[in-house]
Amino acid sequence: MVLDKLGDSLKNTLNKITSSIFVDEKLINELIKDIQRALLTSDVNVKLVFELTNKIKERTLKEDLPAGLTKKEHLLNVVYEELVNFLGGQGAKISIDKKPFKLMLVGLYGSGKTTTCGKLAKYFSKRAIRVAMIQLDTWRPAAFKQLKQLGDKINIPVFGDEKSKDPQEIYKKYAEELEKYDFIIVDTAGRDALSDELVVEIKKINALINPDETLLTLSGDIGQAAEKQAQGFHESCDVTGVIITKLDGTAKGGGALIACSVTDAPVKFIGVGEKIDDLEEFNPEGFVSRILGMGDLEVLLEKARGAISNEDAEDMGKRFLKGEFNLIDLYDQMQAMKKMGPLSKVMELIPGMGQIKMPKEAIDVQQEKIDAWKFVMDSMTKEELEDPTIISGNRVDRIHKGSGREIKEVRDLLKQYKQSKKMMKMFKGGSMKNMERMMKKMGGAGGMKGMPKF
Secondary structure (H helix, E strand, O other), X not given: OEOHHHHHHHHHHHHHHHHXXXXXXXXHHHHHHHHHHHHHHOOOOHHHHHHHHXXXXXXXXXXXXXXXXXXXXXXXXXXXXHHHHHOOOOOOOOOOOOOOEEEEEEEOOOOOHHHHHHHHHHHHHOOOOOEEEEEOOOOOOOHHHHHHHHHHXXXXXXXXXXXXXXXXXXXXXXXXXXXXXXXXXXXXXXXXXXXXXXXXXXXXXXXXXXXXXXXXXXXXXXXXXXXXXXXXXXHHHOOOEEEEEOOEOOOOHHHHHHHHHOOOOOEEEEEOOOOOOOEEEOOXXXXXXXXXXXXXXXXXXXXXXXXXXXXXXXXXXXXXXXOOOOHHHHHHHHHHHHHHOOHHHHHOOOOOHHHOOOOHHHHHHHHHHHHHHHHHHHOOOHHHHHOHHHOOHHHHHHHHHHHOOOHHHHHHHHHHHHHHHHHHHXXXXXXXXXXXXXXXXXXXXXXXXXXXXX
16 A cells, blocks of 8 residues: 555544543643654654644644534544645645646656656546657666657657757657657656756747646655755746656655655655656645545545546446346456456555455455456357356356366355445436445445545
C-alpha cells in the first residue's frame, strides 16, 4: 500500500477513538501524540506537524457539536478534514481547455521523469485524447530510446533526434507535426533546481514552447527536501504542479507529499508503482480516506473503467438484475479484476476492506485461487459454463483431470459461483437489509461528509 506505515499508524489512532467509552481531553491528547508520532516517522516537517495537531485539538475542544453527530464522529471528522486540508484540500486537477495542450516535465536525475512521461501519456490516451511525446533531453545517453520504447508499448508517437544536442532545435523541427495532436508531453533534461545551467536551459525551452502546464517530477524518497526543490523550480521555471513518484513503500513519502502541498506548486499526480498504469491523479480526500482504511471509490472506479467497457458493464448489470448469472460472467469478472491489478491493491480501494487486517499470505492465496479457477474453466464445456448446475460428480472428476487442478479447486469454484448467484438474487429481490448486514460483516459502513463511519 502507498505509505503503508503511515496508514497503519493512523488507523490504529482512529481505532483508539472508536474503542473508547468517553471522548475527553485526556483521549484527545493521546490521539494528538499518536498523530504526531505517525507523521514524524514519515519524515513530515516538525513545524507542519505541530500546526496540524494544534488545529485538530483546538477544533475538537472549542467547536460546538454539529447536529446529528456524536462526539466520536465529530472527532473522527475533524481528524479526517484537517488531514485533507494538510495535503492540499480540494486538490489541483489539470484542465485541458485548448488544443494542442502542452505539458512539460522537469525534474531531478533519477526521479523517474521519463517513465512518468509514458505513464502520463497512457493516462490521458485512455480518455480518448490524442497524445504525442517529444524528447528534449540531450544530456542523458539513450534518453530518446527509452521514451521511444515506452511510446511503442502504449502506441503513442514519440518525436526526437538522438544526434542533435540543441533541445530548441529539436522542438522547432517537429513543432508543425505536433500541432496535429490534442495533448503534447515534453520531456526535458534532469538536474538540480539550484543548477544555473539548468535554469538557463529551462527558461529558453519554456519561452519557446510556452507550456500550459509545467510539472516537476520528484521521487518520494527525497523527503522534506522536496519543499526546497519544489519552491526552487517554481520560482525559476514557472512550475504549476508536482508529480511525486515512487510513493509505494517509502517512509519519506509523507514528507515529500506534504512538503510540496504547502508550496505554490501543488501535487497533481502520484506514482504508486512501477507499471505503466501505476499513476493516479492526486485527490487529497481519496488519498486520506485510503490511508485511513476507508477506501477510495474514485480510484477504484477509474481502475474498473480501464478493465471493462461501459457497454460490457451495462450488459452484465442487466443480466445480473434478471438473475442471469453463469460461470462465463464470473470468468469475465475475474478477468476484469486481473486487469485492475494485484488483489491487495484493489482491496485497499474498497471502503471498509482497508480496515480488515488480512495477512499478506491470505491475499496471495486468493490471487492464486483466481489463477487456478481460470484453468478449471478452460476445461469446461460451453454448456457447463452456461449452466453450472449440471456439473455432477463425474463431470467434476473429468474437469479436475483435464485442467490439472485439484478436485477441491473445482468444488471451490462452484461454491464461489453459488455464493455470487445468491448475492445477485439479493440485489434482484431488493433485500438491502441483507446486503447491509453483509457489508457490516465485511467492515463497510455509511458516510458523513463523504467520510465513512468506523
